Amino acid sequence: MKHLLFTILLATAIIPAVACTNLIVGKKASADGSVMCTYNCDGFGFSGSLFHSPAGRHAPGEKIAIHGWGPSHEGQFVTQVDYTYNVVGLMNERQVTIVETTFDGRLELQNREGLLDYFSLMRLALQRSANAREAIKCMAELVAEYGYNSSGESITICDPNEAWIMEIIGKGKGRKGAVWVALRIPDDCICAHANLSRIRFFPKEGECWDNGFIIKQKTNKLKEYKSLNSQHLAYISQPQVECVYAADAVTFAREMGFFSGKDNEFSFRDAYCPIDFENVRYADARVWSFFNNHCSDMDKYFDYIEGYFDICEGLPLWVKPDKPLSLRDLQEDMRDHFEGTPLDMTSDMTAGPWGMPIRPLPMHFRDTSGVSYFRERPIATQQSGFTMTCQMRSWLPDDVGGVTWFNCDDADMVAYVPIYCCITQVPDCFRPENNQRTEFSFESAFWMNNWVANMVYPRYSMMIEDLRKAQRELEDYYFADQDSVLKAIETMTPADRRDYLNKKSINYADRMMKRWDKLAKFLIVRYNDQVVKKVDKNGEFLRWGYDAPGYDIQFINAIGPATGDRYKLKEVIERRER
Numbered sequence: 001m002k003h004l005l006f007t008i009l010l011a012t013a014i015i016p017a018v019a020c021t022n023l024i025v026g027k028k029a030s031a032d033g034s035v036m037c038t039y040n041c042d043g044f045g046f047s048g049s050l051f052h053s054p055a056g057r058h059a060p061g062e063k064i065a066i067h068g069w070g071p072s073h074e075g076q077f078v079t080q081v082d083y084t085y086n087v088v089g090l091m092n093e094r095q096v097t098i099v100e101t102t103f104d105g106r107l108e109l110q111n112r113e114g115l116l117d118y119f120s121l122m123r124l125a126l127q128r129s130a131n132a133r134e135a136i137k138c139m140a141e142l143v144a145e146y147g148y149n150s151s152g153e154s155i156t157i158c159d160p161n162e163a164w165i166m167e168i169i170g171k172g173k174g175r176k177g178a179v180w181v182a183l184r185i186p187d188d189c190i191c192a193h194a195n196l197s198r199i200r201f202f203p204k205e206g207e208c209w210d211n212g213f214i215i216k217q218k219t220n221k222l223k224e225y226k227s228l229n230s231q232h233l234a235y236i237s238q239p240q241v242e243c244v245y246a247a248d249a250v251t252f253a254r255e256m257g258f259f260s261g262k263d264n265e266f267s268f269r270d271a272y273c274p275i276d277f278e279n280v281r282y283a284d285a286r287v288w289s290f291f292n293n294h295c296s297d298m299d300k301y302f303d304y305i306e307g308y309f310d311i312c313e314g315l316p317l318w319v320k321p322d323k324p325l326s327l328r329d330l331q332e333d334m335r336d337h338f339e340g341t342p343l344d345m346t347s348d349m350t351a352g353p354w355g356m357p358i359r360p361l362p363m364h365f366r367d368t369s370g371v372s373y374f375r376e377r378p379i380a381t382q383q384s385g386f387t388m389t390c391q392m393r394s395w396l397p398d399d400v401g402g403v404t405w406f407n408c409d410d411a412d413m414v415a416y417v418p419i420y421c422c423i424t425q426v427p428d429c430f431r432p433e434n435n436q437r438t439e440f441s442f443e444s445a446f447w448m449n450n451w452v453a454n455m456v457y458p459r460y461s462m463m464i465e466d467l468r469k470a471q472r473e474l475e476d477y478y479f480a481d482q483d484s485v486l487k488a489i490e491t492m493t494p495a496d497r498r499d500y501l502n503k504k505s506i507n508y509a510d511r512m513m514k515r516w517d518k519l520a521k522f523l524i525v526r527y528n529d530q531v532v533k534k535v536d537k538n539g540e541f542l543r544w545g546y547d548a549p550g551y552d553i554q555f556i557n558a559i560g561p562a563t564g565d566r567y568k569l570k571e572v573i574e575r576r577e578r
Helices: 116-126 132-146 249-256 268-272 277-294 298-305 329-335 445-488 494-526 553-563 570-577
Strands: 019-026 035-042 062-063 077-079 099-104 153-158 164-171 178-184 190-193 208-211 214-216 233-237 242-246 362-365 372-374 383-394 403-408 417-420 532-535 541-547
Touching: 019 099, 019 153, 019 249, 019 277, 019 329, 035 099, 035 153, 035 329, 077 417, 099 132, 099 383, 116 132, 132 153, 132 164, 132 242, 153 298, 164 190, 164 268, 178 249, 190 277, 249 268, 277 298, 277 329, 298 403, 329 383, 329 445, 403 445, 417 445, 417 494, 445 494, 494 532
Parallel strands: none
Antiparallel strands: 019 035, 019 190, 035 383, 062 077, 099 153, 153 164, 164 178, 178 242, 208 214, 233 242, 362 372, 383 403, 403 417, 532 541
């Protein structure tokens, strides 16, 4: 009788396929030579936590019961492999990291009969893959064998040496597999995706590639990727880019009527995820903002963000930054609300009395005269369940080289906590059982962070600097402590390193929870009843005295046009009448 190994691939609340952001940095585009990527996992109605799957050896015949948020597949299983790696969050013990954003695309291609949703697919690949290329191969073979039931996905796959972007979409009801394409991001470039397909043209036989766009120049440098050993795959390796893709990526689009041109004119995005103003503004605007933070010539793409596709048809898939990015640069990018750009969410009357960069749903709305409006969608947003910035370092042992800087809730409002990829004990505040979405708990990182954030949001410009002070204090400490961690593990055995890094990760998380408890109590006292109590240089409250900073100027300037004479001082009105 076969032994059954039951693994719950989603350890906690359902993670909806809605709106997320990934930023990606090649090892020569980073300040220290690490490969980096990020994930804001955004969706109302779920709480974040830190998934853990232990390493293990498995007997022949073992199977995994699949439990995702797709359709019910009672009694259906995936065959287990001989060995599975330790996985913490979305990084495994070999520093392989897989994160995603959903682009939906042509919804008629979703196959509810497929077994694997995208998160189950990612978890399985993390458990089975020693590097990014193995992960791509693993996911391609899994969907071919078991079927794929999610809509379109952009997936980031990284290891200590390489970063890849993979896009995948199903084939519709009754068709088991998926069509997909994956490209290696040049080491000296940065890339991003945010709920819109990003891969347009990709190299096929006799074509070259340059900065994310096709060049009609012939070459004979074509070779098969024999190790994939599958009729479903084709592989191209050229000096400009490496690309692996489903062999029917183009022919299936022809069959469905999505594409009718020549092979060298084929665009994955245009066939499987046609664009319009809304999905560009809500999605690619985030990519543009990230590129704009690090590249000096991004203004030329703003017409595309404004919907003028006849002037500019899209963003490059990747760009070379003006200078290398640090991990802290990337963490600040995850807190972006388009500040300093024409889309700045803090700088007009829609930000309210105190410059709030948060907007309520719905994304679009109408006034009483029937005029339709939309709101911006930034990288940082209140509905994040969790946020992470992942760092993979090839020059260090895997167990300390791979670090997920993690926390629950909005990236703008939390401190990133370092969690090492080898740990086997998840800090209590990040455990699924302590982060229930319908029950507040002081033991929950999700609820402690939300408690503070939801105090700050309504009076953002008034309160944000107190949060920033606590945020910087923690992150400064964590970064400063990394050198001592590397020194401490130099002479340790792997087992001792794991024990040490377990304790370090737990202590880091505990430190964050204590600081946020202190911050929450400080904020409720300081900002009670719409004024600001005064503090001394040490942050201690003065016995007497307060400030009343009032509204932000952009809101004050909007009051007169909106209300006429209603709030004007009477003496001003009388003087005008005389």
